[in-house]
Amino acid sequence: MTGHSVNAQETNKAIESKVKNLLSQMTLEEKVGQMTQVDFTVIGVPKEQNAEDQIDPAKLEDAVLKHHVGSILNTPFTPDNKAQSIDIWRKMMRTVQDAAARTRLKIPVIYGIDAIHGATYTQNSVLFPQAINMAATFNSDLAFKEGEITAREVRASGQQWNFSTVMDIGRQPLWPRLWETFGEDVHLATVMGTAYIKGHQGDDFSAADKLPTCLKHYVGYSYPLNGKDRTPAWIGERMLREYFLPTFEAGVKAGAPTVMVNSAEVDGIPGHANHHYLTTILRGELGFKGFTVSDWADIERLYTRDKMAASPKEAVKIAVMAGIDMSMVPFDFSFYDLLVDLVKSGEVPMSRIDEAVSRILTVKYQAGLFEPKPLLPIEGNFATAEAIETNRQAARESIVLAKNEHNILPLKKDANILVTGPTANLLSAMNGGWTVSWQGATEELYPQEKLTVLEAIQEKATGKVTYVGGDAFDAPIDVQKVIDEAKDHDVILLSLGEHPYTETPGNIETLNLDQAQVDLANAAIATGKPVVLLTLGGRPRIITSIAERASGVILGFLPGMEGGEAIADILYGDYNPNGKLPISYPRNTNGITPYDYKPIESFESNIYNPLYPFGHGLSYTTFETSDLKVEKEKINIGENINVTVNVKNTGSLKGKETVLVYINDVAASVTRPNKQLKAFKKVELNPGQSESLSFTLTPRDLSFIGVDLKRIVEPGDFKVMVGNEMVGFTVTK
Template sequence: MTQKLMMLLTVGVVVFLSACQQPLVKKVATKHEASKYFNDPVITHKVDSVLSMMTLDEKIGQLTLYSSGWDKTGPSMNENYINDIKAGRCGNIFNAFSPDYNRKLQKIAMEQTRMKIPLLFGYDVIHGQKTIFPIPLGEAASWDLKSIQKTASAAAAEAAAAGIQWTYAPMCDIARDPRWGRVSEGAGEDPYLGSKIAAARVHGFQGTDLASDTTVVACVKHFAAYGAPEAGRDYNTVDMSERKLRDVYLPPYKAAVDAGAGTVMTSFNDLNGVPATASHFLMTDILRKEWGFNGFVVTDYTAINELVPHGIAKDDKDAAALAMNAGVDMDMQGGTYSKYLKELLKEGRVTQEEIDNAVRRVLRIKFRLGLFADPYKYFSNKREKKLTYSKYHMALARQMARESMVLLKNDKETLPLKKGQRIALIGPLADSQRDLLGSWHAAGDWKINKTVKEAMVEQFGKSNIRYAKGCDLRGDNRSGFASAVAVARRSDVVVMVLGESAEWSGEAASRAHINLPHIQSELLEAIHKTGKPVVVVLMSGRPLALDKEVPMTDAMLEAWFPGTEGAPALADVLSGKYNPSGKLPMTFPRITGQIPIYYSAKNTGRPYTKTGKEQKYRSRYLFTPNTPEFAFGHGLSYTTFSYSAPKLSTVRLQMGDTLHVSATITNTGNYDGTEVAQLYIRDMVGSVTRPVKELKGFRRIFLKKGESKTVTFDLTMNDLSFYRKDMTWGTEPGDFKVFVGGASDNVKEAAFTLVK
């Protein structure tokens, strides 16, 4: 090719891309609109036009994602990756979150590459960028969809200003084994609650205008069933029926896709013998053909390479072919597409159509984000400075942390703490800054956090707080016990902040036993023996097994890892400035041996019911109750609530109609408070066995002291549907029970019949 021809081609590309700068459609996809929005004809035309001018190497570059690293001076990058960007062999970067540095990389793509296609920058913005909100499991405990959407929106705004356009969230994995460390990143055990939260987070990240400089594109992860690894061990194998997959694990992913999520990430696990990254069944049959998803699919970190140790590919080249054939568009960090796609195409093991379709999907997202219109709009030091730790974001963080906290126990109205009480503050987490943020806290700076000790002094006065650490999180050093006991004896009430290190949950952080470390439990026992009222505040990234500790406490509050403003929020709750309203999104077992334990279990042919008589040949343990320590949906308040029996609009519901369920809730205590009313159903007889309870609705309602309100739920045919014996989705006529109450194990019931 002559130099003159090359110059003409370059000019042509620049002229064409300039023509693509006109504003794009900005309406965000809502349920069932995602496919229509992705297939916008204007964007499709632009994508196809760009694609038609790309070389094969440039196309493969758009399917390649590499990580930026960090050294002592800040962000840095492997020189080979820089050269790949210049050559058009790398079109996407992750783990770079500096406006200045990202601008430099974008400048390379826009000034030194032939096609001048903007880079896409991704990062793990899981529960905040710099202003850190409670871990997702904690946010789920709020059951407040509006607040969850707001925190995702705030996180997106901060991330976008830092040069990030793509977040690897929400995690939509249902998890029923709290040994698995990544339960901290999800919404718990229930597909209905998980689906609502998944959609809320997608809408929060992506907003009403994906081309805005305050929104980022969401990535639904980890597809699929990553939350069900054998033995609760991260990355482990998953084996389940298709019925269980569709009933329990797929709904939150689908809800996120229906909400318009632009990207999906493959999971590390195999599913019924096929690793997700090589699963045509997941990536093409379900995701694209059934659900109509037309965004792009990215692997998790080196997941294509890991097909080799999985034993399904003989080498990386074989793995790349399997992933591309399955419908995986982008290779995160593994370099397999970059190295082998050209060869594989020549050999006929992948097709040009597969490669072109993958590139189309990537380019479509870049157009939707407005990157072609302004490649530099996401890099703004001024906007980052304005948004980071802003008054609004910090207030939102404090409110979300308050809402996430769950009052598990409160005997004799130990909480809220009384004015003027002498408070002993004890425990290894009482003066920790770092642990408040939890795992995956993006660019959050733990050094700006107030500790619980500092927040308590601020809330209650220095003269009323007596502090002693007592012990470390783990180990056998009991040298601090004596001073802790002495402090407790000189006080009116003891607040102990116990639990996990932030590093004990998250990725690669599974625990074989989820009890408190023995040193903390022994410290609690020593304090309990003083006879002082004991309040235990738990910080953790998962439900804990607390059968030994619960009897030694007068009150217990689950605070999770509550984020940047977590300590002041905790002080607000302990003082009564805020009345707790959180409800558990995941069951707390008594002991680890009960796992998996969840509220929506099936009845079995020999169900155990406590009758006072011996029931030997029943589904039970010999020396431990079947029941959990704290059930799904459980959460107390400083006030009390009573529920009337549910009233139904009819007891004979015609197929196709909607059932209206109402109940009156009264605040019968001495404080104003918020209650989360929960609606459950049970299908009494089905063509396949059905759960004993299924969540189908919830309402957060605020009631003043003595006030009553009636809440109404609408049960549709979709709520009554399931995958029947022949695996078709739909309803079956028959008898149902309806339950309304404040927790899955504290409900009142009514009954109706669904008739043809």
């Protein structure tokens, strides 16, 4: 046993003893207060007052001293939240903790924020590409660094808990939170999410520059049948265990101490009422020891929306008994009042309250909140040159070059470029929701020194750059002017996509682009000039007819604050693109089939025919894989198997390539996908250079959820696939 694990055990025992001791001194009201989380508006001055001090002392006292509130979340001015300066955050956090220090037992408040791609509500923070882009990098080192930088910057602003990372997998492209996921593949999402958590928390998330994470949104939230946010998912338990639980299991193993619960319902049971998911599986099977927090107002919604409870009081009882430890109420003390009544009447046992509060207090001790450290110095910990460069590299690696006909790209710096389209000159279009504001759409709140795509092109170009487009997403674009201007330009950069959004406001009826964008595209293509299509936005909007006629296609998704410069770097060849799609890009709005489809989905007239497949992404150089081998032709159940393959840069430029290793279980008692990603490595190679890569496949990689809903490995034949090669091996009893 290592010294570290001995120390960890000693620390856990010491915390357990402290929690027990503290719990024994607490009144019922103090305990229920710990289970209560309120929004900033409950303690804030009304937004129209524009006071210098945004916290109302009387309201703060009511929340923390009278109602014993254990957690506060969000930024001032909900719901039109906007970023505060780091100094204001630090001042507010001191005010909140000073109030907690005046309580009888001096239990600190844990303050939570949605810092999902950097410190989203702190001005001038380093805002990374969103998760869908981070997945496209296939670079877990970048995910680790993003976690480190985010934790450091959130800590520097004084906040103590990050509602990140999203471990849902994105297999429904209509869903307006697709971009918050690491894509459609279980293995990719597991690797990237785990790396982020480890960077964010380190070995000890009480460290001055670390922070506890929160797994979202347990479980099945991301697969609504109709594609709309907070609508039912129809997922059987086998599929749940095969596709949706493994990422959360990995997050628990990586040490995430908190879990936020699915706002919607799966198989007829709302997430906040699902004892089987929240207690039997999460606690009993996955071994989760931390605490669960509800999502926004979702306990009350068991009564108001889901009609599961006959009263608000019954809704509280159902949720707490199902396994919810903390309620994001968020605007009042109703949960507190109702739960106190429920315990007094004997409807909720004190043992359940003690269990929930012990979990919450344990995380507060683990996070070091009872022994507050001085706030991190801002200098050297916030928006450092190194962090900004890491962000720019993440943006570069996240951009997918999907088409490059006749090597239209990279462009020459002296080329005359006509730039048009609604996403070309907006920072918001590259960042999406949870950026400065909740929906991320208020362009004037963005840091003006950051460059849009247009501005970054203008900085690099020596040729003429002309822009035809409105200053806002919904501003009409003069199509005739585009046609007239095209005559004097060598190439048209057509920048299309979506306005920013998240959650329910992002619900749409179709993946088709707005007709105005289609009309603009048709006019640009009709000029006969080469067109490079750039898309920005959180979902794969349908671009098939445009992409087929364009000379080049760049899929940008949401590359963050450095996205403009990263895209310009790629357009001009200052950076060799290496991003790969973490989703299947649909050809048509209803052509939704993930890459790991079942045999029946590619049988007779059924085909997997996306516009661009999972893992697709071009480079300005070329790569080949060869000599794929397995170490043995036969292994016993329970053994690992080693796989080797060579990869070579066969082109004329230095570049990075991600080698993807897939397997297929040839015949099984439950139908198996045609292939599943089980390993990947990203390597950088000079022209002509080759490298031999080795991978180890474990019994877990060969397993699946069997007929009895248990994970098993069956004897039989397996195939390993890399590039155009395939080799086989057999598992014997």
